[in-house]
Amino acid sequence: MAGTQHLIHRMVCLRSYPEVTTRMLVLRQGRDFASDNAPSGVYEGTEYHTLGARMRPGISAFFGLPGYFAEGLRFLKRWRKADTRNILFVYGPPSSDNLLFTGYARRLGYRVAYYLVEDIRVQGHAGDVFARIKHGSGVFLTERIGRLADAVLVISRRLQDQIEPLVGGRCPVRRLPICVDLDAIVPADRPFGNPVRLFYGGTFAEKDKVELLLEAFEALCSRGRDLRLALTGRGSPDRMDAIRKRIEATACRDRIDWLGYLETGDYYRRLGEFDILCMTRGSSAFAQAGFPFKLGEFLAAGRPVIASRVSDITEYLTDRQDAVLIEPDSVAGIIDGVEWLLDHSDQARQIGLAGRKAAEQFFDVRRQSRTLLELLESL
Template sequence: MLNTAPTAPRPLAVLVKRFPKLSETFVLEEVLGLERLGLPLCLYTLAPASDELVHPQVAQVRAVVVGVPARLRDAPGAFAWRHARLLAGAPWRYLRALREALRAGGPGARAFLRGGWLAAQLQDDRAAHLHAHFVDEPADVAGVAAVLAGLAHSLSAHAKDIYLAPPAALTRRLGDASFTVTCTEANRAALQAAHPQAVVRRMYHGIDATLFHPAHRTSPALVPRLLSVGRLREKKGLDTLILACARLQRQGIGFTCDIVGYGEQQAALEALIDQHRLGGHVRLLGKLNRPQVLQRYAQASVFVQPSRVAADGDRDGIPNVLLEALACGLPVVATRVSGIPEVIEPGRNGVLVPPDDPAALADAIAALLAHPGQAAALGRAGRATVLEHFDNTRNLQTLIGLLETLHAQPHACAAH
């Protein structure tokens, strides 16, 4: 595929906003999966890592991470030299990319500046192809860099980057890319509607089912433990979970609930817990790394994914934590939002309820706690679903196949 040199394969370049990022385990899993499959990678970031806590698996990544300077004043000499080199090497290509960028105004000019820096780096690193995660800022920078470097580029689309993007910008980004992959069928349909001629393929995220395994589960606790993991933001619906917990408490059902995550709704959720006097039942645990989250999966009785579509249109795709919980054999209660029904088949491998419905969520949780045999059967079926449809190595063949098809075409890079 990318092995165009007889002795040293040219690497696949991957552009992300930040790496590593605690909440973006799907990027980490993709990078590790591609490296396990033998692809040499170069990783580029648009912003420095901001999480003090990191997953231990980050240490397994072999690719060197290179940061793209954010502003001209951060590296004026490097920007000037790299852009001058690109202009001298391919003046018409450079001027065409500049003209297109300027049409987009300020964001286009910034993307052109950073894209030029990245293009020169791609040439120095002998990259064969550029793949960018998120169809917002990284897509703009990747589009410029690919043109200036004479490469094809592709995109991975996820959630917020799709549903909060200006329609015209989203259409342009999809059209500029050789292809786009996305993690749910719901996303694929939305992207295809935005640009019917674009090449868009569904590629489910995959997880390591040997790491997330029922063998790690501990004996059931005397008091059932609910678990939810995710950023503390509107689309996660964690206020609905807290209200459901209040109903369970009023019904005299014994339980505890751990919520793992961080974000802008921390204070509001703490206030809601206090308002309903749930301090002895519901805990906000903050940031945890993967071994710590694995411990929570091992101790949990039921996993809850109460996602919703936020007021601004933001939504989940298929949360990786949902797949992790299923792989661990946990019974799951989730909501009918976005790509979640592509995973959960009610009554077979989990329970689905409407979003923003604390009563329905509480009733579903209570039913699972009251019928542990049924809950265990759902957990076993949930793991089987992950093994069949969400294996990381198998799902990455979609991306590899698209790359192989593209680069088997004569002049594939030059055409884009």
């Protein structure tokens, strides 16, 4: 859901410009958004419609494809405005799910911009037939993205280095990092509580290495540190089952608070309750190509953040200045980072405040929206 919220922030801010109208066409793979909202309506001021809302994975879904594509084409034609610039902003790579839509949109006069946030070559996918087709077509079409796009935006330098040779100068390739709605998160400037509360929120995917955080937390408790750990989010059934079993197996399970899934507003309000926010990741190629969406929100909360050195993080943050940076895949790094903050509480407080300033400088969605709008207007 973090990626969906990230996109919604951008749509809301673009809509604040009087010359911009935003609408969202949600494809059936947007399962998080579709499961949380009605198939059609208005969300955060942006009109949206979900295609294939009733389609289910499996062979039977093939029978719904003609209606799925016809419905999408009708909306693209209906939403097109004459005598103005029309942009189709595609979140994710070209694939079998969106190729017909983007091709038709270009025929109608739309400019097409893709926003790539993951390396499709190493991205995992569900086992159903649609997911396999989508993934295979995504790999194939991304290698030819220069013929399909009027602009490509990427979330990291590694993706930029990967995409620019594929585009071959046919269209601009720009880096657009994560964004955060700073007005939605009130920074909390206060000393550590007693006990000190650690926090992780996210998708619990393999890349997030939550098991390492649990292992580090167990070691810290065994050393006599007075800590609690709060967890929130959701993931695949298999991953959530594995995390629950790992929690049940730890000797300090009575110090771990499972908050379930928090709605966005509640999640933002509660970030400031915690003392140390943990953004741990592994060193996989997938983690290195992307960028942790939650990092901007954690920094905005004004609390000290422990973050793994993956992707472009060191371009934005400096260790012991605006975050505590650790090596990925490192239990020892998590332990050392937490203990350093506990033993340097005054500096920890300043790191939290500096982290908020870093979020304001690099990840402010309103500042980024102006840059994005200028690019889209140039197409």
